Amino acid sequence: MNADLQASGSPLVIDIAGTELTADDRARLAHPLVGGVIHFTRNWESRAQMAALNAQIKAIRPELLICVDHEGGRVQRFRTDGFTRLPSMRALGELWMRDAMRGVQAAAAAGQVLAGELRAVGVDFSFAPVLDLDHGASSVIGDRSFHRDPRVVALLAQSLAQGMAQAGMGHCAKHFPGHGFVKADSHVAIPVDRRALKAILADDATPFEWLAGTLSAVMPAHVIYSRVDERPAGFSRRWLHEILRTRLGFAGAIFSDDLSMEAGRYITGRQLGFAEAALEALAAGCDLALLCNKSLDAGVLDAFLAAMERAAASGALAPEPAREARRRALLPTAPALDWEALQASARYRHARKLLAQLLP
Structure with missing residues (x-):
């Protein structure tokens, strides 16, 4: 294995096209720069199929982090x-x-329940919970938010994360420092929040501040906070290093949001290529760069991995052992219950009963 690739760790999270691994999927997942895979609804057919798919992924490289966006509600x-x-x-x-x-x-x-069921089919990690505040304007956040009051958001998010931890799963708070104030959807547009830093830190960012010492991971927003930095938060060293790491004291992993989104590659007035965007996100302070839904486009993922490999060889992708350590810290350490054992678990049965009683 190339020494440059080994030293660079595995900071990339990619997807696969279907319900079974293809030869192309296997080759990509074996690439040393790939540290994780993210599943979507198209990858799901049944519990047995998902468990078998994840077992095949782990057989390629046990240290791959198998992720999914599984929050509840519409996501x-x-x-x-x-x-x-x-x-x-x-x-x-x-x-x-x-x-x-x-x-x-x-x-x-x-x-x-969320984490127990995912782990029972071989998923390691979910991108939940949302810490965005419900300002009533954002269509992309909407009912994904717990509340408008940051105190309520922090308390409920902490409780949800504790429940996930009981099932042996970490969590990812999103979208730092807050996506709920802007109307535009960063999947299809480039949102701009023109509030001052003081206003953001006093309101939307407070759940991240209060929970910074206990969060497993954070995902920054594809939003430009124009009075703080001209770059979106996920590409901003000011947001990720100066504010999130230093000022708020967060020490966990940082994921970029999906780099294939409309706002996912827009920096200082221009749209970057996928590899360039991943390098910018990692240089800004992200530990992992997500590129989603590109296994469906012939050649795109292979070109992306080849470009990242060249970046490692040239030194543009600098080695950072702490980045890889933070990624590996997200892998579950306790064995998961299989589906039958989960159904027999008194704790799981009680949690499901509570949900049915309290939220019929």
């Missing part, structure tokens, strides 16, 4: 074959308004 990739339909985060916030302690209890139960 839940697996919904059939026994998977629990999880409530939206807004539903948990509304329950909190009626009965605060029941809301906290339900959030912990949701996290436990």
